[in-house]
Amino acid sequence: MGSRGMGAALALALLWAGSAQAGQVEMIREDALREGPSPTAREIGKAPKGARAEELAKSGGWRQIRSAGKTGWVRLLSAKQVGGSAGGSLAGISGNYDAKRVVAVAGLRGLSEEELKAAKFDAEQLGRLESLGVSAAEAEGFARAGGLERMRAERLPDPAKEERARAESAARSGSGGWGEETLWGN
C-alpha cells in the first residue's frame, strides 16, 4: 500500500467525512448471526432488517459483522454496504483503490440520452464487433484454463410474485371469516 494507500485513505476520509463511517453495512433482510461462515455454525443472535453494523471481513457467501457488541457472520446478500464503505471494501480489503473509480472526476461523463438519439449507424465498428466472436470450443478451452467447472444452479424465483402468492393464499385461507372483511370490505 505505502504512500499511495495512505493518500487514498486520506482522500476517502475527507470525501466521506460526515457520512456513514467506513466499512458500515445495513441489513437488507433479517438473518441469523452465526459463529462462523457456514449455515451450520452456531447461531449467536439475530440481525434484524435495517440494523447497521461494522463489516470486518468477507468469506465466500458470508460477511463478518460487529453489531451491538456482538461479532458474527451473516449471509453476504443479507446486508449491503452503506455510505463510505469504499474505505473498507476498496482501500482496506483489496488494497488497490483507484480514485478514478468512485471519486467524481470533472469532465468524465457517460453516454447521454441526447448522444444516443443523435447517434449514426456505424457499419465499420459493427463489423469489428462481429469479428470478435468466439466459438463454443474456444470458450470452453478458456474456461478450463481458468479451472472453471460447470455447476448446477436453478433459476431463481421472482420474490415479488412469491410475496403476492403468499398474500393471496393467506387471504383465501381467511375467506368466509371476518378477517377477509376487515381486509377488503368497506
Added chain:
Amino acid sequence: MGRSMRAGMAALGLGLGLGLASAPAQAGDGERLGQALGILFGQAKPQPASEAPTQGQQALASPPPQRPLTEKERRELEESQAKGNLANALLMGRMTPAQERELGRQIAGGVLGAAPLVPDFRLQSYVNRVGMWVALQSERPEVPWRFGVIESEGINAFAAPGGYILVTKGLYRLLRTESQLAGVLGHEIAHVNRRHHEKLLRKSSAIAGLSGLLAARVGGGGGGEQELRAVIGNGAEIMARGLDKDSELEADRDGSVYAARAGYEPYGLAAILEEMGHFGAGDSRMGLLKKTHPDAGARLESLSAAVGDRWEGLAGGKELSGRLVPLRD
C-alpha cells in the same frame, strides 16, 4: 379444410381492419396490431402497377431473373427481406433469428456510432471469451453472441436483440474479478434471452407507434425501412428508454445464476450493484443508468430475497481476480 381456413382468415382480416379503423386508440395488443399492420401494408404482396404508380421504381429492386445471384446480392436480398418484414414481425412477436439479428444490428450499430469499441484487441477478445462461456450456460447458447467494451466513462451496459452486448469502459473500470464481469455480462445475456427489448418495443408501439407507422407509409411510400424507423428510431435511442423494473430484476437473478453455472462465485453482479450504490447522486457517469434502472439498493434487496439460502450448496465458485484484463488507461 384449406378453403375454410382461408375464409376464416379473411374474416379475421376484415374484423381486424374494422376494429382498427373505428377504434385505433384501443389497439393495446401488439400481436393484433402487428396483424392489422400486415393487412394494411400488404407486405410481401407486390401491388399491381396500375394501382400504385409511385411504386414503379421499387419493382426494379428485384434482380433480373436470367442471371443467378452473386453471393453478395443474395445476402443483400436476404437482409432486405429480413428488414422489410421486421417491423411487422417484431410487433407480432414472431421474429425469425435472422430478423432478431437484424434488429440487434440496427441498435448495436447505432450505439457504436455514439461510442466506438475500445481499440484493445486483448481486452475485447477476453470479454468475448468470458461472455461466450457464460452464455453457453444460458437458455440460448446457439445465439451468435458478441461482446464489446465501448469508449464511454458512463457506468452502463447495453444488450440488443440477437446477442449484441456492450459494456462501457466506466463500468469495466469498477470490476475487480472475472466473476464480476461474468455477472454483469450474465445480466445483459438475460435481457436478450428473455427478449425484454422486443417486449418494450411492442408495448410502446402499441401505445404510440401505429399513427407513426401510418404517417411514415403515407409520407414516404417506402418498404420496410420506414416502418422499422417508426418503431426503433435510429436504433441507439432504444437504449435511452430503459426497460421496466421487473425486467431488470429478472435479469439480475438470471444473470447471477448463469455466472454461477459457469463456475464463478455467484455474488459478482451483487458486488457491482453494491459498488454502484457508492456513487454520489449527482455523478454524471451514473446519469443514464439511474434514469433507466431501478435503484441499486432496491435491486440488491430483490436479489437477496430471491436467493435466500438457495446458494448455500454452491461451493467452490471462482473469482479469478488475477485473470481480469486491465484497461490500458
